[in-house]
Amino acid sequence: MPGTVLLLAASPVGKGRLVDAASVLPVLAAVAPAVLSGTDTANVVELADPLEPQAVLTRLRAAAAAPGPLTVYVTGQLQLDRRQRLPHLALARTTASTARYTAFPWHWFREELRLRPADATTLLLDLHADAETWELLRSTPLDSGRGNAVHGRIAPPPSRRTVAQPAYMKAVATILRSGFRPPAEQLHQQALTRIAPESAGTDLVLSTPGPAVGDPHAVITAAVQSGRHPEADALAARHEQLAVTAHGPASEEALHWAEVRADLAMFAGDAARSCRTWLMIATARLNAGQAPDAPAVEAAVDRAHHQWGQVRDTAPARELGAALAALRGRVPGRREGALDHVQRQLRQLQTPAGTGTRISDGAAFTRPT
Numbered sequence: 001m002p003g004t005v006l007l008l009a010a011s012p013v014g015k016g017r018l019v020d021a022a023s024v025l026p027v028l029a030a031v032a033p034a035v036l037s038g039t040d041t042a043n044v045v046e047l048a049d050p051l052e053p054q055a056v057l058t059r060l061r062a063a064a065a066a067p068g069p070l071t072v073y074v075t076g077q078l079q080l081d082r083r084q085r086l087p088h089l090a091l092a093r094t095t096a097s098t099a100r101y102t103a104f105p106w107h108w109f110r111e112e113l114r115l116r117p118a119d120a121t122t123l124l125l126d127l128h129a130d131a132e133t134w135e136l137l138r139s140t141p142l143d144s145g146r147g148n149a150v151h152g153r154i155a156p157p158p159s160r161r162t163v164a165q166p167a168y169m170k171a172v173a174t175i176l177r178s179g180f181r182p183p184a185e186q187l188h189q190q191a192l193t194r195i196a197p198e199s200a201g202t203d204l205v206l207s208t209p210g211p212a213v214g215d216p217h218a219v220i221t222a223a224v225q226s227g228r229h230p231e232a233d234a235l236a237a238r239h240e241q242l243a244v245t246a247h248g249p250a251s252e253e254a255l256h257w258a259e260v261r262a263d264l265a266m267f268a269g270d271a272a273r274s275c276r277t278w279l280m281i282a283t284a285r286l287n288a289g290q291a292p293d294a295p296a297v298e299a300a301v302d303r304a305h306h307q308w309g310q311v312r313d314t315a316p317a318r319e320l321g322a323a324l325a326a327l328r329g330r331v332p333g334r335r336e337g338a339l340d341h342v343q344r345q346l347r348q349l350q351t352p353a354g355t356g357t358r359i360s361d362g363a364a365f366t367r368p369t
Contacts, residue, residue: 001068003037010076019128021075027173110145118215125152126169151188154204229268271310278304301331
């Protein structure tokens with residue numbers, strides 16, 4: 001089975017740039033796709049200094065949906081958004097004050113990769129952090145999602161008015177240009193050895209191997225890929241009930257499996273059930289005291305919004321739209337005009353033309369997170 005490779009190099013234009021991220025792409029581009037992936041053949045997607053987080057999200061989502069092994073090479077710099085103090089990958093237009101809206105939230109990697117099979121995803125990271133992010137990461141690890149093998153380094157900010165080089169990723173690329181890709185952990189160790197004098201023990205080293213093959217997510221993914229949607233949902237429902245019994249209905253363990261079931265409904269083409277489940281998840285998180293702008297809350301409402309746009313029957317669209325509008329009043333999300341979009345659609349559903357099959361301007365609100 002062919003592999004997929006996503007090469008992402010991003011850093012701000014101008015004085016906010018900490019690292020010349022894109023300089024590594026010519027070196028990586030000289031490596032054969034099969035070597036980048038570690039498979040017989042591979043498809044490679046390259047993103048050089050992208051401008052918009054939505055563009056990165058679209059490419060990441062497509063890569064995550066591809067069958068077979070996925071390798072993601074990320075070079076760039078991390079900044080905190082000032083509102084939630086969460087790490088973001090800075091993009092070309094990112095500044096310290098606009099990171100929340102112009103940078104790529106790191107937790108989107110976790111969200112988009114979470115349903116991939118066990119042992120099928122590898123991330124190789126060469127990141128520089130600004131001063132605020134560096135202090136945070138010294139006590140709070142960078143969360144790239146369960147089930148993914150993650151290797152690389154995070155470097156502290158360079159000295160003032162200096163733009164750093166992505167030495168770790170260039171070392172990785174140089175090793176791969178030999179035409180042979182060693183196992184990811186071995187490749188990581190070889191790259192660290194090459195840059196040891198430069199890093200001088202200051203970098204945060206990332207090295208997390210992938211999971212045990214018995215991960216139930218792998219079984220569920222295989223069932224979905226084979227079209228056995230009821231079987232996949234039944235297995236997820238079983239794990240959800242076990243989590244509810246062991247940890248409670250509002251626990252992260254139980255809500256994780258509810259999220260899995262919401263995605264499974266989407267894969268099965270049941271947009272109404274998916275929307276209803278995401279609404280329930282968002283409400284449960286809010287009732288548990290999570291903030292309206294918490295990433296998991298925003299993600300649940302945004303996904304409910306997107307799935308609502310796919311509901312074609314008028315009656316469930318009205319019912320779910322009313323619930324979504326009430327929730328949007330509490331959780332406006334990052335996309336301007338989200339509540340207005342719901343209200344406009346609801347008005348259309350109340351008119352005579354809104355009877356029968358629903359016609360949605362779903363393009364006005366694509367699934368953002």
